[in-house]
Amino acid sequence: MDISSGGDMESRIAVVIPCYRVGKLVLDLIPRIGREVGWIFVVDDACPVNTGDLVLAECTDSRVHVIKHALNQGVGGATVTGYKAAASTAAVAVVKLDGDGQMDPALIERLARPILMGRADYVKGNRFHRIRDVSAMPWVRLFGNAGLSFLTKLSSGYWQLFDPTNGFTAIHRDVLQELELDNIAKRYFFESDMLYNLNQVRAVVAEMPMWAVYGDEPSSLNPAKVMLPFLRGNLRNFGRRLLYSYFIRNFSLASIELLLSVPLIFFAICYGAWHWLEGHINGLPNAAGVVMAAALPLIIGVQLLLSWLNYDVANQPTQPIHPLIKEREKE
Numbered sequence: 001m002d003i004s005s006g007g008d009m010e011s012r013i014a015v016v017i018p019c020y021r022v023g024k025l026v027l028d029l030i031p032r033i034g035r036e037v038g039w040i041f042v043v044d045d046a047c048p049v050n051t052g053d054l055v056l057a058e059c060t061d062s063r064v065h066v067i068k069h070a071l072n073q074g075v076g077g078a079t080v081t082g083y084k085a086a087a088s089t090a091a092v093a094v095v096k097l098d099g100d101g102q103m104d105p106a107l108i109e110r111l112a113r114p115i116l117m118g119r120a121d122y123v124k125g126n127r128f129h130r131i132r133d134v135s136a137m138p139w140v141r142l143f144g145n146a147g148l149s150f151l152t153k154l155s156s157g158y159w160q161l162f163d164p165t166n167g168f169t170a171i172h173r174d175v176l177q178e179l180e181l182d183n184i185a186k187r188y189f190f191e192s193d194m195l196y197n198l199n200q201v202r203a204v205v206a207e208m209p210m211w212a213v214y215g216d217e218p219s220s221l222n223p224a225k226v227m228l229p230f231l232r233g234n235l236r237n238f239g240r241r242l243l244y245s246y247f248i249r250n251f252s253l254a255s256i257e258l259l260l261s262v263p264l265i266f267f268a269i270c271y272g273a274w275h276w277l278e279g280h281i282n283g284l285p286n287a288a289g290v291v292m293a294a295a296l297p298l299i300i301g302v303q304l305l306l307s308w309l310n311y312d313v314a315n316q317p318t319q320p321i322h323p324l325i326k327e328r329e330k331e
Contacts, residue, residue: 011036011039011091012036012038012090012091012092012093012112012116013037013038013039013091013092013093013094013095013108013109013112013116013170014038014039014040014041014086014089014093014094014173015033015039015040015041015094015095015096015097015108016041016043016079016083016085016086016094016095016096016097017029017030017040017041017042017082017096017097017098018043018045018075018079018082018096018098018099019043019044019047019051019052019078019099020046020047020051020072020075020078021047021048021049021051022047022049022051022099022100023049023051023054025099025100025101026042026051026055026099027054027055027058027059028101029099029101029105030042030055030059030061030064031061032105032106033063033108034105034108034109036109036112037063037095037108038063038089039063039086039091040061040063040064040065041065041067041082041085041086042064042065042066042067042099043067043068043069043078043079043081043082044066044067044068044069045069045072045073045074045075045077046069046070046071046072046073051099052066052067052068065085067081067082067085073186074186074187074188074190075186075187075188075190076184076186076187076188076190076193076194077186077187079096079190080181080182080184080186082094082096083171083176084176084181086173086176087173087176087177089173091173092112092115092172092173093112093115093116093171093172093173094170094171094172094176095108095111095112095168095169095170096167096168096169096170097168098167098168103125103167103168103210104210104211107125107208108170110208111125111170111208111210112170114208115170115172115322118320118322118323119204119320120172120204120205120206120320121175121198121203121204121205121320121321122169122170122171122172122198122203122204122206123169123170123171123205123206123207123208124161124163124166124168124169124170124191124205124206124207124208125166125169125207125208125209125210126161126162126163126166126207126209127145127163127166127210127211128145128162129162129207129209129210130209130211145163145164145165148164148165148192148234149161149162149163149164151164151192151230151234151235152164152192152195152234154238155192155195155196155233155235155237155238156192156195156199156237156241157196157245157312157315157316158195158198158199158316159316160207160316161205161207164191164192164195165188165191165192166191167191168210169191169194172320172322174322174325174326175198175201175203175321175322175325177325178201178203178321178325179194179197179198179201180197183197184197188229188230189230189233192234192237193233193237196237196240199241199245200244200245202317202319202321203317203320203321204317204318204320204321242258246258252311253311254307254308254311254312254315257304257307257308257311258304258305258308260301260304261301261302261304261305262305263301264297264300264301265297265298265301265302265305267297268294268295268296268297268298268301269298271293271294271297272291272294272295272298275290275294
């Protein structure tokens with residue numbers, strides 16, 4: 001199967017559609033994908049309703065290529081398979097589009113535009129940008145995304161981003177080769193883990209305001225089952241990011257602030273709590289010196305931590321890396 005050229009010589013976009021329990025929904029989706037897309041990779045992730053076979057039997061669009069997994073690898077694993085296939089095409093931007101119809105294919109060109117214009121390496125949708133787009137969103141998803149967004153900001157370092165679990169994304173094809181795709185989380189933590197890995201290669205990430213449709217489409221996401229994995233994954237990535245960014249690849253004043261702030265705050269809390277408990281048991285007030293010995297390290301520690309946080313927020317990548325990758329390949 002030759003996928004080196006798309007249906008339209010002007011096409012610079014490839015689309016990856018991971019499929020699991022999607023069925024006929026993807027057949028309704030594919031015809032809505034515009035001619036700006038030259039390649040469509042439908043990845044059947046060991047789908048129990050055989051979505052891949054359904055597409056092969058009923059879809060006549062020459063842009064469509066079906067890839068089937070023998071074993072289920074999760075949405076991340078299916079997306080990575082599609083990424084690897086798209087990397088062999090002439091596409092510039094690779095868009096991930098869910099097959100259940102929640103994402104409007106009419107937005108594909110707008111999503112990929114910052115990449116095609118050289119302003120970003122990765123673009124993701126944001127369903128929270130406009131208030132009117134949030135009004136129809138189930139409140140459970142609304143509050144859940146708010147909590148996940150904060151954790152992902154902390155773990156990825158992209159403090160200006162929101163809606164981290166949004167799967168409507170676009171990435172520059174050249175950036176894919178900079179990522180260790182096989183080491184990125186394979187299941188629902190994929191989008192958050194992707195942001196962490198993008199930060200490690202200093203990729204510029206942008207957002208596109210969008211809306212989402214919540215209908216009768218099936219969902220295999222169980223919030224209760226993914227809550228702990230998301231928390232564990234974000235905390236792990238946060239620790240790794242601090243280590244790599246502040247103590248291995250670089251060491252700056254912010255590194256010293258971080259080194260000093262945590263012990264000072266920890267000491268102040270433990271010291272203050274111990275003496276408060278001792279005074280409470282004995283029925284005696286703590287001396288002014290004891291109070292100051294607990295308060296002063298706490299104040300200094302919090303100030304140092306806020307200073308580090310201000311540096312971290314301002315330290316987001318601003319220069320796209322894909323032009324540098326092309327220059328390196330020419331050498």
